[in-house]
Amino acid sequence: MTIEAVLLSLAVAVAAGLVGCFAVMRRMALASDALSHVALPGIGIAIALHVHPLIGAAAMLFFGALLVWALEERTRAATETIIGVIFSAALAIGSLMTSHEDLIDALFGGAGALGGVELGIGFVAAAAIVWFVLAERDSLIVTLVSPDLARTAGINVRRLNLLYLQVFALTIALGLRYLGVLLMGALIIIPAATAKRVATDLRSMLTVAVAVAVTATALGPALAVWLQRETGPLIVTVAAAMFLISLLRRPS
Amino acid sequence: MTEFQADGQAARPILEVDRVSIGFGARRVLDDVTFRVPAGTTLAILGPNGAGKTVLFKALIGALPFDGSIRWAPGTRIGYVPQKLDIERDVPMTGLDFLRARAHLAGEPDGSVTHALSLVGVSRETAKQPIGVLSGGQFQRLLLAFALVGRPNVLLLDEPTAGVDEPGQEQLNELVQRVQRDHGLTVLFISHELTVVYRYATNVLCLGRGSGCIGPPQVVLTPDRLHEMYGTSIGHHVHDH
Numbered sequence: 113m114t115i116e117a118v119l120l121s122l123a124v125a126v127a128a129g130l131v132g133c134f135a136v137m138r139r140m141a142l143a144s145d146a147l148s149h150v151a152l153p154g155i156g157i158a159i160a161l162h163v164h165p166l167i168g169a170a171a172m173l174f175f176g177a178l179l180v181w182a183l184e185e186r187t188r189a190a191t192e193t194i195i196g197v198i199f200s201a202a203l204a205i206g207s208l209m210t211s212h213e214d215l216i217d218a219l220f221g222g223a224g225a226l227g228g229v230e231l232g233i234g235f236v237a238a239a240a241i242v243w244f245v246l247a248e249r250d251s252l253i254v255t256l257v258s259p260d261l262a263r264t265a266g267i268n269v270r271r272l273n274l275l276y277l278q279v280f281a282l283t284i285a286l287g288l289r290y291l292g293v294l295l296m297g298a299l300i301i302i303p304a305a306t307a308k309r310v311a312t313d314l315r316s317m318l319t320v321a322v323a324v325a326v327t328a329t330a331l332g333p334a335l336a337v338w339l340q341r342e343t344g345p346l347i348v349t350v351a352a353a354m355f356l357i358s359l360l361r362r363p364s
Numbered sequence: 365m366t367e368f369q370a371d372g373q374a375a376r377p378i379l380e381v382d383r384v385s386i387g388f389g390a391r392r393v394l395d396d397v398t399f400r401v402p403a404g405t406t407l408a409i410l411g412p413n414g415a416g417k418t419v420l421f422k423a424l425i426g427a428l429p430f431d432g433s434i435r436w437a438p439g440t441r442i443g444y445v446p447q448k449l450d451i452e453r454d455v456p457m458t459g460l461d462f463l464r465a466r467a468h469l470a471g472e473p474d475g476s477v478t479h480a481l482s483l484v485g486v487s488r489e490t491a492k493q494p495i496g497v498l499s500g501g502q503f504q505r506l507l508l509a510f511a512l513v514g515r516p517n518v519l520l521l522d523e524p525t526a527g528v529d530e531p532g533q534e535q536l537n538e539l540v541q542r543v544q545r546d547h548g549l550t551v552l553f554i555s556h557e558l559t560v561v562y563r564y565a566t567n568v569l570c571l572g573r574g575s576g577c578i579g580p581p582q583v584v585l586t587p588d589r590l591h592e593m594y595g596t597s598i599g600h601h602v603h604d605h
Contacts, residue, residue, distance in 0.1 A: 251469065
């Protein structure tokens, strides 16, 4: 990995840690993990059409987030069933559409070289995600506790939910390159889940989540060289190990 | 529903509700409700379970679609204290996190949080706890503080003292009345305690069975009316459960 690619992966880790905190607190861990699967048919279509795979993935993620948003208005039980069916189906159909070689990279991430344009867009997008979470933090907090209270505070709840889901989808798109469709959801959820266990207030939760995501993303490539294994799975393994350690702490 | 023009209130209405109906599917929860609330007064909303009291509040804050019209006076800022919120115990969000977020959104300084906490009688130590571990009564006070931080001129209180111990209920009711007096607030509250309704309400809006009513409690809350509304004879204490 080049130094620029490492820096981008760390920027994406910061974004993933922050976005994940609100996903975990909103109890949408399942939906968010499944959402990443929808990227696979997008990658398959893009490869077939000879356009950049990430463009296809981003487009499908955009529509996937719209779908989750529309479903969230309904009852939760129905939503979880529909999400489970649709996104698993997307994974199956996407696997059929993608050649074996591309499939492994798409599922688990690969070490393809990053172009200059790709790097530039990546950094801008990561910065935009971090800015969104920090700028909308107060609205997100109040909406999380009660959408009704949020309305009395002048927050457009539907719009905020849509924006959040799109930011979430963008975060997944950013991580596909090095973590793939199956593992990127984990970089968003596991650091936040770890932080939720050890933090005592919101600021410490955001800080711990970012620290776990960045540590895992930094250690992953180093371990990959040492152990002669793929980077993506090692990043998620490190994050999962930190989550297991957090389980040792008794809940207060 | 008949409209009742309460007399002796020259003040402009801060809220005008005109022929509002709300239904979920085929079921009508509210049917053709019309009333006005003069600024600075207190309206109690009374009715049996399922009469649509909470649903009416949700329509008033714009959280539910409805037929008819709801008009708030320009410049109205609503403070809403909901009945019950479902918060996970292990979410690391403290009362302070929650109140500060509200203060930032309203453009109020952090000092307004301290002020609101002292008004509702919640210590700073308690406010530093995750909101999921607070007792029902503490959380209810925190919600009232949240409403006050937004500097409301209208308070919507949905059984605000449910889950609060007896002395605490008294204290909270007095607090609401004090804040109302000091800041000229309009208060709409849902309650099942007839004694509280008699003590604090300027007018009562009855929902549920029968024709409905609006007017001063001494005038409209006749034994016959209560019997009609609840379908059973009740004394001064009406309990929900």
